[in-house]
Amino acid sequence: MIQLINVTKRYELGGEIVNALDDVSLTIKDKEFVGILGTSGSGKSTLMHMLGLLDTPTNGKLIIAKKDVAKLDDDAISDLRNRYIGFVFQQFNLVNELNVLENVMLPTLYSKISLNFDPQQKALDILKKFKMYDRRFFFPNKISGGQQQRVAIARALIMDPEIVLADEPTGNLDSKTGEEILKLLSDLNKDFGVTVIVVTHDRQVAKKTRRQIFIKDGRIVKKYI
């Protein structure tokens, strides 16, 4: 479960104070499939960074895995990102110097606890499931966008996270491939009980999720305009 209690994020931009998030309270329960919908500049990226523990609130409380994030140090937060959260980005964000298999295995390298599975075997299993097995030794720049995104999802899953955070996962894909990726995320939620949060500006994408949260000017609103 993720809980935001009166969270505010304030930036100073060109001498002006900007409230990217303004007193946001929000609860996302385990195994939910949630869409966070907002236009560019609405604060949805900030919210996504907050949920992904890449950023910390200026005010308010953020509770993830029953832990108050404000009380954790950088190492503990890194560990939570490693084991609790899987990221899927619009730009795929694979490491270009590593091949598909190595990219999928990468999070296991940073695990601070000993793993109860063989990283390579598990990576290969996931790649098989995603029909990427025969591309396992390819480098990211040699495969298509849709394939890269599937590799990114495989990477997000290898540590068995409770939450998968997808930031505009279909933004760089054609609509057919986008559909496939959304289906994949939906299946993860349905079949494996992973909490999936999709952040998007696209109403059609958000519609695929089971609950939509609208954000505007840093505040949660009832209706998407």
Added chain:
Amino acid sequence: MKKDYLLSLIKLSLEDFKRNKVRTFLTSLGILIGVFAVVILIALGLGLKNYISGQFESLGTNILIVFPGKLLDSSGGFSSSGSFGGILFDERDVAALDKLTLAEYVVPIFEKAVTVESQTASESTTIYATTQDIFAIRNYETSDGVFFTKQDAQKGAKKAVLGPKIADKLFPSTAYSVGKTIRIENQSYTVVGVLKSKGGGFGGPDFDSFIYIPYKSAISMDPNKDFLAIYIKAANSTDISPLKTQITKALEKRYKPDDFSVIEQTEILNAVNQIFSVINTVLVAIGSISLLVGGIGIMNIMYASVTERTKEIGIRRAIGATKQDIMIQFMAESVILSVFGGTLGLVLSGLVVAAVHSFFPASLNLFSVVVAVGISSLIGIFFGVFPARKASNLSPIDAIRYE
């Protein structure tokens, strides 16, 4: 730390180097040159030192040398205020020293630069006007002929023993030199023997070019039978110290304490070594400057690499890498880069040492290897730490947004 973790770091660094071959090579080149300079200078210094020690030992052991004047100061270095000379020793001193119980041999030496002529050649060299015991205390052997004898020395026989180099210069074949006549300062001498080579000449006296004659035969060159030095050999190394006291006491009956010096060979060796250490330290310090420049080159490239890979750093942070993980990744890269250069520098200096070994006594030892690998790792760590810290302190969001 897990094995996979380290392997993956090394593999990643190597991949990065493979992509930037020229850059990697040029960066390593700085360290290569630095390590090469330092290692080769240590090797040369060490070789020279060993060579000189060897030379001193080949001149005989357990020997005390009596010089006029104060040659060494109290700290063991060559005296700056003191001087060589002042008085000269004579046969009376030799006789007095001969009576000392611990002295096995007492050998007076008169040394002079002269012109020597054979029928075919004329050469400048140094003569040692001395006694037959010089051959015993210096462990000389003849390659041809014999030494002059005690009787020759006492009678002042006009007999000469040649060092191999001067024999070569004076006679077309040294084998034919024995029995021939040479002229030293217009005095005729018969060559009775030629010595086996002992080397020398690297800054020190080139004993292979010396000519040894009985001092009593050299009246025209040394009319007063004065001596520049007296060599005294003790039977055992334990006798050296008491013998030194005996000598000092005996000579102080006639001279003031500051008029002469009684020096062990090891003291001279130490003084020479002191000078060599200073020279070597200065040279190594100069060589180290290139190491410093090489290190700065590495730092420069690592900073560029951090900027280039900002996005990758962001990705790694997002999937759970800690600051320390990022730090280690970049440190590993700079250390590998630096050790790679250092290893190449070491190999290169090994090749150079092997190449010059036949004519210059350079030697590479474990110390040089440790220095090369140690210094290059330290440089990698030291100059890698700043870029690595920059990388690890990047904010994950800013890094991942970086294009």
